[in-house]
Amino acid sequence: MTLSRRDILKIGGAAAALPLLGGTAFAQEKLKVGFIYVGTINDNGYNYGHNQGRIFLQDALGDAVETTYVENVPEGPDCERVLRELAQQGNKLIFATSFGFGDAVIKVAAEFPDVKFEHATGYMKADNVGLYNARFYEGRAVCGTIAGHLSKTGKAAYIGSFPIPEVVMGINALALSGRRINPAFTVKPVYISTWNDPAKEGDAARALIDQGVDIIAQHTDGPAALQVAQERGIVGGFGQGADMSAFAPEAQLTAIIDHWGPHYVNSAKAVIAGTWTAGDTWEGLKEEVVQMGAYNKKIPADVVADAEKIRTGQIDGSFKIFTGPIKDNTGAERVAAGVAMTDAELLSMDWYVEGVGQPV
Amino acid sequence: MEMLIPIIVTLVGAATPILIAALGELVAEKSGVLNLGVEGMMLVGAIAGFVAQFYTGNPYLALLCGAFAGAAVSLIFAFLTLSLSANQTATGLALTIFGTGLSALAGAPYSAKPIALMAPLFPDMLARDPFWRVLFGYSFPVYFSFFMVAAIWWFLKRTRTGLILRAVGENDHSAHSIGYSVVGVRYAAVVFGGAMAGIAGACFPLLLTPQWAESMTAGRGWIAVALVVFASWRPLRLLAGAYLFGLVMTMELYAKAGGGVLAIIPSELWAALPYLATIAVLVLISLRRDASTNAPACLGKPFMPAN
Structure with a gap:
């Protein structure tokens, strides 16, 4: 069974069923990866670093992945909405890159068990929520x-x-x-x-x-x-x-x-291969996450x-x-x-x- | 004691943009218009000034561009509140949100690009002198801010045009009945306020930190708005108020940086002082009858002539 995006729009009213359908629809297609940033990608610092990581991932895996990002996401209820939208759009791997997103990630992850979430610098894990940080x-x-x-x-x-x-x-x-x-x-x-x-x-x-x-x-x-x-x-x-x-x-x-790219590549590869598990990584100079x-x-x-x-x-x-x-x-x-x-x-x-x- | 001159130099830098923006707001409020969009106009002025400095390297042109940009966005506010009689408080808040977004959009391509700071006005012999730099070490906007304090005081107190502006702010219907254009005067005052806010915003990349960063004025436009009330609409008190706020903002950092006598007062207290000072001044104002009635009588009220 395959669905085009237009078909999905047509049945948009059945929003509750959407993640389920999306799951089967995109399984054979390229992996969609979503990112949310707490600030602007132009801050020349932390958020810029994460976005460079996203670009690194896109370049490294090319046609195998499709990345999207949402910047300036406030920590709080609004973040839940953005995460939910990304999950409904068919993103199977979502990176929440700020400490304050933690509660929203746990909540939305429970609603989308087939979507993998990774939370940067956080401390709350779940079956489909992994943690990553840099030394x-x-x-x-x-x-x-x-x-x-x-x-x-x-x-x-x-x-x-x-x-x-x-x-x-x-x-x-x-x-x-x-x-x-x-x-x-x-x-x-x-x-x-x-x-x-x-x-x-x-x-x-x-x-x-x-x-x-x-x-x-x-x-x-x-x-x-x-x-x-x-x-x-x-x-x-x-x-x-x-x-x-x-x-x-x-x-x-x-x-x-900050060089998050290699970590993003590893996670995306694991999801594609079906070997992803909720990890807790804290990498540094050795893994080149910090340079x-x-x-x-x-x-x-x-x-x-x-x-x-x-x-x-x-x-x-x-x-x-x-x-x-x-x-x-x-x-x-x-x-x-x-x-x-x-x-x-x-x-x-x-x-x-x-x-x-x-x-x- | 050797810390005194560096503290004054830093303090002047912190106080100048607040003073310039507050002076513009004072003139607008004297004409009866409450413009809460100062923060937004400052940000638009900041990005305009940054871009002009980035491409031309001429800081005077950058200040001028900042002034024009601030004036341009204030025209939107003026049109909505004066021509269409929209609510001034809501429109002012909207202007701040608009200015924040517009400047972020316009500034997106410039985030990783440094510019040159504006050089001091006086020759290096004076400007770099370890002692005399306390008087001569600053660039143009600092002296401009002092000049404008005197000029606005003189304009409001001593000129006929200033009297008309005050009349419009105190009793718009009377001013209208004897033939003055209330809306015209208010347009001019709002645009002047916008230009001053734009210059104040341009001071951030030109004087303080030669880069563009989103929301780089970080709430100082709101301090400027508060200062006008704090100063009970008087330019000289505004000068004192801006330097008092600048002093406590600066002292908080010097106390945290920890130098001997400076650490006697904890930095938390320094950080709280502007608010304590505001409360104290508001109490004093309300105790003194004459001062409490100093607010322009028509402040914030739309002018709707009964033909």
Whole structure:
């Protein structure tokens, strides 16, 4: 039995039966894959990264897949509607790319048992809901190595949005790796309570630089802080989510680049082969889901070599940044010597390592 | 103490766009029109200014384009509320939503492209001097904002045209009965407000962060609207209010960045201060009879002459 799309439109009134019919209708045809983004694909950061992953998937599998995306999807009831529409349009694999989509995904997935869902950075699984995330902190460890070598004042800052584990992990990885090089290296976290307010990010960078910080890392979605670093001529900072060297050619020392493409390809292949199961992947430099941008040419060769050692060490598994002894910023030992923190411990991290100033 | 000059420099940058937008809104409200579309007009001005700077590299032209774009979208508002007597509150809110969407659409191709910041107005010898930069280190819009405070004060207080504008805002029927064009005056005031909001928006890519980002004004248009009430429709108080808001916004960040004495007041308190200040000022205003009656009597009311 085959149905053309026009036939489906004709029987649109029988909306409840639609997913069932769609299931048989499209089984032999190309796999339709849907994506929803919380922001715009032009944010030059997180959502841009996911969309690049979608394009990577389309290019890699060509005629075997058909991808669609919906951007600027608000977290909440509206997200349910968008997910339901994508499922009804015959998408058999749907990626929900923001943490806040979680509840909606679980709800809609229960209504469409034959559709596979994958939720980025989430924590709620179901039979047809898998989870995927990236080890961004591995990139932070490479950045911290460079920062520890290059900082003249030994003071770095980290402009974050909200104190969620994801951000705390990044701050701690930067501090731990910086202090391996320079034991006096400190990181000052500043939370600005927003993902997108470039003027505030810029002013936060100004305030930090005025107080002697010469390395600025940021965990917001734009390049505003890097631009201030460039303007003020400090040692530099790091691109986040995407290469931002166009905005700050002198100041961007390297960048942490999100590269979701390979994961999307693997998932789509598994669905086509019928081997997909609800997984829980947390991939990093090794799987190339996290990549480093080009090193700025002003970085001395020995520093690049050290940074590369950290990068390759995390790829072959010989180096894990969250390995004890780790003290927190009150001086208490949190991780014993030689013990590596587990993923569950990392994902619920709510304390700062030694050398990180307590945010005020 | 050595922190004082950097703080002032950052504070001036934060206060200037708010001040310019609020001055435009003040003139519109003085003529009796409440335009809640400031945020939307700022965003349209921001993308217009960005695009002009991107292609020409001439920041003055960019400011002018911002002004024109802001004025153009304010004309839509003026037509709906003045010619068609639509509800001003609803139309203003719609203008903000429209401006946000329009700027996002127009700005989509420009997201990954940097531009040059506007250079300081004065020669480097003064502008880069560690001390004198506190007076001479800024670019044109900062001095323009101060000039406009004086100019608008003088216009409203001392000129005949300013008197007519106030008359239209205080009692439209009387102004109409002695032969002034109420709708004409209000059109002019709204378009002026739109142009000022456009310039204020263009300040974001030209002064603060040389890039385009969706919704980059991040709610500052609403602060401008609130400031006009806060200042009880007086330009000099508006200047003080804009710098007070700029100060607390800046101090929050300097306190978080943690420098000695600055950390004495917790950053949460700095972050809450604008709202505490607003409440305090509103209470003061309502205690003082003369100030509470300072709102233009016809503010927000459509003008429908009985022929």
